[in-house]
Amino acid sequence: MEPTNPLSNISVVLVETQRGGNIGAAARAMNNMGLQHLKLVSPREWMNEECQMLAGKAIDLVTSAKIYSTLDEAVEEENIVIGTTSARKRKGSQKIHTPREMAPRLCEYGKAQRVALVFGPERSGLTDAHLAKCQYLVSIPASPDSPVLNLAQAVLVLAYEIFTVQPPVSDFSFQLASDGEREQMFADMQRVLVDIGFLNSQNPDHIMRSIRRFLGRADLTPRDVRILRGMMSQVEWFVGGHRSPDR
Numbered sequence: 001m002e003p004t005n006p007l008s009n010i011s012v013v014l015v016e017t018q019r020g021g022n023i024g025a026a027a028r029a030m031n032n033m034g035l036q037h038l039k040l041v042s043p044r045e046w047m048n049e050e051c052q053m054l055a056g057k058a059i060d061l062v063t064s065a066k067i068y069s070t071l072d073e074a075v076e077e078e079n080i081v082i083g084t085t086s087a088r089k090r091k092g093s094q095k096i097h098t099p100r101e102m103a104p105r106l107c108e109y110g111k112a113q114r115v116a117l118v119f120g121p122e123r124s125g126l127t128d129a130h131l132a133k134c135q136y137l138v139s140i141p142a143s144p145d146s147p148v149l150n151l152a153q154a155v156l157v158l159a160y161e162i163f164t165v166q167p168p169v170s171d172f173s174f175q176l177a178s179d180g181e182r183e184q185m186f187a188d189m190q191r192v193l194v195d196i197g198f199l200n201s202q203n204p205d206h207i208m209r210s211i212r213r214f215l216g217r218a219d220l221t222p223r224d225v226r227i228l229r230g231m232m233s234q235v236e237w238f239v240g241g242h243r244s245p246d247r
């Protein structure tokens with residue numbers, strides 16, 4: 001991980017892309033805007049003729065792309081996970097940012113953190129479960145009559161906004177927890193909170209999504225995550241000792 005050039009710490013993650021052409025065009029957009037790391041999650045097709053034609057010189061970026069079977073695996077080592085969604089899909093209370101708002105913050109993070117920009121499949125977009133993993137959501141403002149962009153064009157808009165950010169001035173050099181570390185913490189939290197009756201065991205997701213959302217904004221460091229996990233294991237221990245024998 002290079003500490004200085006934010007662009008080298010930003011990767012683009014394309015989830016379950018259907019058309020190789022979109023992967024090629026996305027790679028070209030990335031290349032134009034100085035992004036080099038492409039991750040593909042279960043692409044239906046990728047290195048075909050359409051992909052090569054649209055990628056042009058950026059085909060190297062597709063050749064060196066890493067392939068994963070799930071989004072969890074693809075972002076496990078990322079510190080900041082940003083989801084993209086069209087206005088049509090906006091729901092729930094998670095705040096949605098514009099690319100222009102998000103880009104300077106992203107470049108700040110990118111100085112010392114690994115940042116993933118996640119894009120969904122052409123027809124269906126990212127699922128609610130995918131979006132719940134993301135600490136920030138970005139939507140490109142577009143005509144209400146036609147708010148959904150082509151996948152590769154959405155990649156270009158995001159990459160362009162990031163590319164045109166002035167070199168950031170302030171320092172953001174402390175290390176943040178990775179997605180994998182956060183997921184372990186959320187798993188602990190969910191188990192304990194169900195156990196003490198705070199979460200409904202039939203439907204823990206509703207409140208867990210809110211918890212994910214506000215903890216997602218908190219820039220948790222690996223130490224913060226260890227403290228929260230320690231807190232949960234202490235609760236588990238305490239509850240174990242005070243549980244009535246018939247439970």
Ligand code: SAH
Nearest residue numbers: 084085086119120124125139140148149154
């Ligand atoms: N019906 C889906 C269409 C997905 S388009 C939907 O409404 O979300 C494929 C992908 O392109 C999306 O998952 C998202 O990653 C990106 N995309 C398309 N339009 C976008 C927009 N206006 N803002 C941000 N991302 C967009």
